[in-house]
Amino acid sequence: MLGAGSSSGRTIDVKSTEHVASGSKAMRRRQLLHAVAAPALAGGLAACGRAPELPQANETLRLAIDLWPGYLPGVLADELGWLSPERIQLKVFYPGDTDKMLADFTAGRYDVMGASLGDLITITRGHLAVKVITITDESAGGDMVLARPGLKLRPDGHYTIGTNLGGFGEVFLQEFIRRQHLESAQWSWVNADAAEVPSLLGAGKLDVGHTWDPYASRAVAAGAQRLFTSLDTPGLVSDVLVATNATIQRRSRLLKRFLRFWFQAVDWWLAHPDEARKLLARRVNMEPERISLQGLRLINLPRNRQLMIGADGKGPALAPIVQRYSDYFVDKGSVVRPLIPTDLLDGELLP
Helix, strand or coil: CCCCCCCCCCCCCCEEEEEEEECCCCCCCCCCCCCCCCCCHHHHHCCCCCCCCEEEEEEEEEECCCCCCHHHHHHHHHHHCCHHCEEEEEEEEEECCCCHHHHHCCCCCCCEEEEEEHHHHHCCCCCCEEEEEEEEEECCCCCEEECCCCCCCCCEEEEEECCCCCCHHHHHHHHHHHCCCCCEEEEEEEECCCCCHHHHHHHHCCCCEEEECHHHHHHHHHEEEEEEEEHHHHCCCEEEEEEEEHHHHHHHHHHHHHHHHHHHHHHHHCCCCCHHHHHHHHCCCCCCHCCCCCEEEEHHHHHHHHHCCCCCCCCCHHHHHHHHHHHHHHHHHHCCCCCCEEEEEEHHCCC
């Protein structure tokens, strides 16, 4: 979903600052669902990870993410004061335009980037220049398939269906079609941003659309029908942290240390949700209630090991999902050659 052309991730407008770039092309996958960052991001985000002067052994880790809760445990670890004593200086960038973020990432301006797994399949184009170093979260009801009010789907019908084309939304909608035994219907695909789907459904310009909260809940309140959610597709809509092979080879020790605190922050967040929201809200300057885990599930270390390495003699549990995306985009022509899940998933950096 990070390929050229239309953007496909979750995006809500973000004011431009030193580390926040304005002008996103379309709704990217992973922007914070319940908030718009305030102008004071210029101080809070630009200073992300800044600590008192430390000895030269201090190492800087440049993390590029969309404003999405699943990508924030590293920020929380820094806010809790865990990174500076370990001489890790976390510098967080919130580009806003995910196409630009991808370009800067591949140019080496960031060490680690947050992305949706389905997006990652297409941005690699079958070339394993990047690897997944951890699974951050999975959608658990936050993504929905909605229908316009009053619509009754039939196997012999002809319908318009919308999502951000070129990413995970296509696979999600294809799964909906398969589960509902609607393969024989005629589907006209429309490229539609998540924020646009509710109005397009209401105006009758879309029959079926994929979106996420808060847009989905607003559409349902306005009369749209909820047909399918990511609770029906466990693991399909997952988010990850990625690094280039070169970065992993050069900075593996730093990445391992950072991930250790990442997972400690995940556990702390789940054990202290109210306190975590307040700390993160202060850091990104937004109201605590807008930083919500509703509709998503943070992935802890034991689950990451199952997903990326495997257990009980079985391979990575996420491998079938990677294969599914690979097969879909290879068949579509978006990816030149199939991806090998075990090559893409690098569990060696997990603590």
